[in-house]
Amino acid sequence: MTATLRKKGWLFREWSVTTPAGEHTVSYSGRRYGYEFVQVNGEVAAKTRSWVWFIPKFEFKVGDIPARVDVRVWPWLTLRAVRLQIAYEVCYNEGFR
Numbered sequence: 001m002t003a004t005l006r007k008k009g010w011l012f013r014e015w016s017v018t019t020p021a022g023e024h025t026v027s028y029s030g031r032r033y034g035y036e037f038v039q040v041n042g043e044v045a046a047k048t049r050s051w052v053w054f055i056p057k058f059e060f061k062v063g064d065i066p067a068r069v070d071v072r073v074w075p076w077l078t079l080r081a082v083r084l085q086i087a088y089e090v091c092y093n094e095g096f097r
Contacts, residue, residue, distance in 0.1 A: 001065075003084050003091035011073070013082050015092055021063040028069050028082065030054055038069050062086060070096070 003026070007014040011030035016023060030036040030050070037047040038058045045060035046069075054073040061067060065087050072081040072095065081095030 001086045001089060001091055003086065005092065005094075011077065011079060013079070013094075015084060017062055017084075017086060017091065019062060019065055019086065021065070024062050026062060026067070026069075026084065028058070028071065030071065030073065030079075036071075040067075072096075 002018045003015040005013065006016050006025070012028065014025065014027040017026050025041055027039045028036070034051060035047060035049045036055055038045050038060055040060065040062055046058040048055045048058070054071060056071060058069045059066070068085045070083045071079060074080045079095070083090060083094070083096045084092040
């Protein structure tokens with residue numbers, strides 16, 4: 001499985017994900033006041049409230065395959081690190097060591 005970064009913005013990332021079931025679009029957004037979410041093919045796959053600070057982990061499915069997005073945010077509200085895992089395999093890593 002592969003993930004290619006398509007769009008990069010303030011508290012936002014979007015990837016093209018290729019799985020055995022086909023091509024998918026996965027995105028993370030922390031731009032909304034009070035909540036963050038992950039979308040798969042335009043549909044919300046994981047959403048949570050984040051009143052005090054950003055949520056570090058989102059678990060969801062891409063088709064029938066388990067997936068996860070991990071995020072870390074700097075105090076000045078920019079993404080410090082983001083990682084996308086599909087089927088427990090890291091497909092995209094930005095900032096994590």
